[in-house]
Amino acid sequence: EADIYQTPRYLVIGTGKKITLECSQTMGHDKMYWYQQDPGMELHLIHYSYGVNSTEKGDLSSESTVSRIRTEHFPLTLESARPSHTSQYLCASSDHNEQFFGPGTRLTVL
Amino acid sequence: KNQVEQSPQSLIILEGKNCTLQCNYTVSPFSNLRWYKQDTGRGPVSLTIMTFSENTKSNGRYTATLDADTKQSSLHITASQLSDSASYICVVSDGGSTLGRLYFGRGTQLTVWP
Numbered sequence: 436e437a438d439i440y441q442t443p444r445y446l447v448i449g450t451g452k453k454i455t456l457e458c459s460q461t462m463g464h465d466k467m468y469w470y471q472q473d474p475g476m477e478l479h480l481i482h483y484s485y486g487v488n489s490t491e492k493g494d495l496s497s498e499s500t501v502s503r504i505r506t507e508h509f510p511l512t513l514e515s516a517r518p519s520h521t522s523q524y525l526c527a528s529s530d531h532n533e534q535f536f537g538p539g540t541r542l543t544v545l
Numbered sequence: 546k547n548q549v550e551q552s553p554q555s556l557i558i559l560e561g562k563n564c565t566l567q568c569n570y571t572v573s574p575f576s577n578l579r580w581y582k583q584d585t586g587r588g589p590v591s592l593t594i595m596t597f598s599e600n601t602k603s604n605g606r607y608t609a610t611l612d613a614d615t616k617q618s619s620l621h622i623t624a625s626q627l628s629d630s631a632s633y634i635c636v637v638s639d640g641g642s643t644l645g646r647l648y649f650g651r652g653t654q655l656t657v658w659p
Contacts, residue, residue: 439588441588441635453645471646475550475554475651475652475654476651477634477649477650477651477652478634478649480647525589526587526588532594533591533594534591535591536581536588536589536590537588538586538587538588539586539587539588541586
């Protein structure tokens with residue numbers, strides 16, 4: 436079991452709310468990632484980081500933002516949630532060879 | 546265009562039976578291919594990882610094969626168990642950096658019935 440954690444696991448919120456999805460890992464990995472996954476679809480990379488103070492946008496355009504102030508922490512923020520943001524969000528970290536995923540956050544925006 | 550295609554999209558088998566899942570890719574350059582198991586509502590967990598020179602790799606009842614010439618891989622599950630019910634995702638890395646860019650398939654949804 437990988438030491439990567441996400442909170443909350445499930446979140447139901449109303450349109451227009453600001454939310455932050457938390458992700459932390461205790462493996463000391465420099466590289467961290469956020470993916471978005473809809474049912475039956477492939478994972479899409481929305482943000483990644485190669486280390487502290489490094490953040491990059493991924494392949495899929497996203498209205499979310501991320502920060503990397505500490506190595507172990509990589510939170511994702513939505514300033515104003517919309518129903519189109521309803522999805523599963525997966526956080527991951529990697530060493531040189533392997534990528535480890537967190538359990539995911541299932542977000543529903545009403 | 547770099548793509549990873551998996552088949553079948555879904556599969557139902559009876560407990561104790563074997564099954565084989567397929568993955569075809571067009572990713573180039575190729576660094577490695579991974580199979581992940583994703584339980585419903587959970588993150589993917591790595592089963593196997595194979596580089597260009599590896600033809601087969603096993604992890605318990607899971608055996609993955611790779612044909613880098615035809616760009617095909619398969620995941621064979623032996624003596625299936627109810628706990629094997631999950632989505633199985635094929636992921637190909639292009640080796641662009643240390644980990645490389647990862648290309649994900651949509652997964653095969655396996656259901657094992659008692």
